[in-house]
Amino acid sequence: MSEKSSKNSKVSLAEVARAAGVSKMTASRVLRGEGGYSEKTRDLVMQKIDLLGYVPNRLATVFAGDQTSTFVGVSIPDLGNEVFAQVLEGIDRKLRSFGYQTVLGLTQHTIQEEEAWIETVLSWQPAGLILTGRSHSPRALEMLRNAGIPIVEIWDLNSSPLDISVGVNHYDCGFEMGRYLVGLGYRSLGYVGTSHDTANAATARLEGFTKAITDGGGSVARQFCLHDTASYYPGFYGTEQLLASGAAVDCIYYQNDAMAFGGLQYCEKLGLSVPADIGVAGWGDMPIASVLQQRLTSLHVSHLKLGQAAAEAMVARISGEPHPTARDTGFHLVPGSTTRQIIG
Amino acid sequence: MSEKSSKNSKVSLAEVARAAGVSKMTASRVLRGEGGYSEKTRDLVMQKIDLLGYVPNRLATVFAGDQTSTFVGVSIPDLGNEVFAQVLEGIDRKLRSFGYQTVLGLTQHTIQEEEAWIETVLSWQPAGLILTGRSHSPRALEMLRNAGIPIVEIWDLNSSPLDISVGVNHYDCGFEMGRYLVGLGYRSLGYVGTSHDTANAATARLEGFTKAITDGGGSVARQFCLHDTASYYPGFYGTEQLLASGAAVDCIYYQNDAMAFGGLQYCEKLGLSVPADIGVAGWGDMPIASVLQQRLTSLHVSHLKLGQAAAEAMVARISGEPHPTARDTGFHLVPGSTTRQIIG
DNA sequence: TTGAAAGCGGTACCAT
């Protein structure tokens, strides 16, 4: 008791060994439970470990063993967008269950931040990296290639990933929604989203969406991208801007459900009734959609599952188990009552 | 070019030094830019570093120097509750700006998960730990005390923290809201929140709230705690349960704004008008509140700022700068139109 | 079943 409270710092394996009257090696073997010692020895060592409050120094373990650590670097654009928070939750929970630790990097949607973070995190000898998005700086790409560790790129499914890709095809998401809306009869669409320096998944959705709309004989008459996080207020404000611009749109497609909800609120404020006066569609089937009076027309994606799948892919790769280069976690359209069939 | 692409793994300082024709020490000095070498030497070494794609092994640095790492362990209950996501964002961004890395631990609100995570993360020699909440297992407490590193407990302001406490006084939050509502004339209050194994900040809010209500001559007639994450649907469902229980409540207080919004939606579904038929109050002044038609009666807390303050406290302590034992990041009541003055 | 010695990739310290 007094023995341990006096030294708050650094009890080493050597000290444990000395206290137990055995060699470092024996103590080390006991600690790892890899056999090669007697019951009596084990009990003795364990007792001393407890007594001294020994905490192993994993830095030294990794270092000595020339292994990689159990760190997995995880880069996420921002947490103000609820979907990324869910993805992160899925990743961390799954990673933890396999004995890995998440080293977080919030990149604020910029590849420069990502590059700086990658450089730092690599110096800690991580077991692997999970990166959101597929655009990386040239220097980041070089570091990633030289790192010699598994890299899982998530979010936007990538047919030729650096290593492994887990996510959904955002172009297809947009295309499917576009096709659905044009099928309902909408012709003059609006879009409200956020913009960032790099091409991203939301951009891909908009492209797929635009393609489907024009294919169907309609057009994306107006689009507003705010440089902000994809949440409620930007959806509200973006809608205000879009409607104030005088564009005659019959339906607005939003970057995600949170923004769509902001839009719904602006419409209500303006006295526009949805879907009678204007249609509204979102993306992600986010939690808020479960409590609205109207079922929001959206597209379901399981963000938690996507995160878990990413962690599983990482663990598989680390363990040398086979894993497909790309894993599509899927989506499906959720028709709602915020859009309607347009008669002629 | 070919020189580096061939060896994806492990270029050591020794190799850089050899390539540059200098000693390890000189190369080390150049790398750290601490002087003691000529311009020519520096350029030569830098060139080789670049050529070989050398990535320093910080494990070895920390290990050799017997320093702590630049890791800061951060435990968060869950990310489904948007307020924690914001706190984490504030922490990570600030920490990054000071050159520290977040090692995340999602504890799912249990002290056992927290204990396991603390044990693991301590073995990586973190520079400090930021923990959400103030209840820890006995073994966790012992490990924390023996760790000899800064510990910042956040969220619930604690007058006698392990080390430093950053957050708000949740009891006071609840008390203030209770006083406000009772002042408006509400007398039979309901509460909808979530419950977890350990006493937490939400519990403290409820206690403060109950005290103020009873002090004012009212009572908390019914409370519903769901074992779920504090988000939209539990608010909706909890309200349904509460109202179905036949309790005559004139106002419902929710654990946070997300749950309150769920409650508002249920009321609307039921045809109850707010605040005419029933009052609704939340907590947190969360992003969704900014787009609602009615200003939600709530209590403003800056979650991002709270996270940032926690990171600042951590950095100050690591650097040995003075920092108060407790830092209150404050709150203020936001009267809204989801509650009203009750006439006698 | 157990132990001694070497070494992982850096840095501190002392020489030169």
Add this chain to the structure above:
DNA sequence: ATGGTACCGCTTTCAA
């Protein structure tokens, strides 16, 4: 301005 050497805490290897 530069280099040699010991050493951080642990594991690997080889011997006993």
